[in-house]
Amino acid sequence: MSMPLAAAIRPKELSDVCGQKHLLSENSVFRRAIEKGVVHNMIFFGPSGVGKTTVASIIARKTGKKLFKLNGTQSSTSDIKDIIGQVNTFGTENGILLYLDEIQYLNKKQQQSLLEVIEDGSVTLIASTTENPYFAIFNAILSRCTVFEFKPLTADDVKEGIEKALVRYQQENNVQIAITDEAVKTLSYGCGGDMRKCFNAMELLIAAAKEEDGVLVITEDMAKQVTQRSSNRFDNAGDVHYNLLSALQKSIRGSDENAALHYLARILDGDGLISAVRRLQVIACEDIGLAYPQAIAIVKACCDMALQTGMPEARIPLADAVILLATAPKSNSGEMAIDAAFADVKSGNFGDVPPHLKDASTFENKQLDEIKKYKYPHSYPNHWIKQQYLPDSIKNRVYYTYGENKTEQAAKAYWDKIKK
16 A cells, blocks of 8 residues: 555655744754754644644654654553563663654553653653643643644645645656646645645645646646635634634624634634534623623524524624624623622622511511511612612622723713712
């Protein structure tokens, strides 16, 4: 079976790796350490297809250590112990470098089986994960490793990778390939920052290319056929999921409707309709709140309509909701008020309900004269009368502060007039 193109043309030097300039530039600490052969325990964190495995393979060659590879989806504790058992045996005099892909799939016991050998340096661990390592990897491992983040590739990074791959492929296979600029652009943008996905598409294109005068020709139309849906990264339980939802909310909070629409489109394109609906209803209360209370009902109606119609029509009411929220006045006074109240409750800073507020229907309370001291506000002018409602220990506590928006200031003016 022939080797996949992505594996066959994998870069052999750090200078050939596309992207990750923050790690691989000539002046970076990461690159200088590797080129000196100084390698410590490391965790590579980032999405798939951005160079984690490639960089780990290059590191292994430069260190002179014996390389072992395991994948967390398939490995057991016995697999790890077999590798540890080879410490100080023939061929491992310079030490062992273990590349552990998808480490997040190993349980706590499996991860902890590595602690002693990575602590004493007999095994150098390079682990990779597509999930946030501070949640997916146990602290004992994290404390012994340095985490390096690999970022999604830009379209320019992918274009550079395509150009380098084509040169190398033609030299090694003695063929000529002609690919249009439009086809390169389509591939660069259509892979969603995943170089492996791009190379898989190129492999199919090369196999399907028509030969004209001894040259394999790849056109834009061909590229579009293998990238019919962009690789928009959205996982319904992982980091990308929460990053996009966070970006959506922060864009709305910052009143940037264009950015908010962009993130909504990415979420919906990744089948995140339910997530978008839930987050928009939270935003209506958390970030707009009492500055424009009608927004809560309007957004709820838009979300209900979206759920009833489904995609692709759901994008329309949700877009309306996003634009409404982004352009509406903002207030988080309600959230601040309830959080302040929760802080008292959680700290135990509360007392008994004042007697005149207690339920008068029970036998015990009927005997209390204090119950009769309750003043019924509707019996007084403007339906208000001054009396104590909070427990004695916090009777003067203020949780809610009126926001500076027109709606809340109007309410403040009304009650300032009544209560004076």
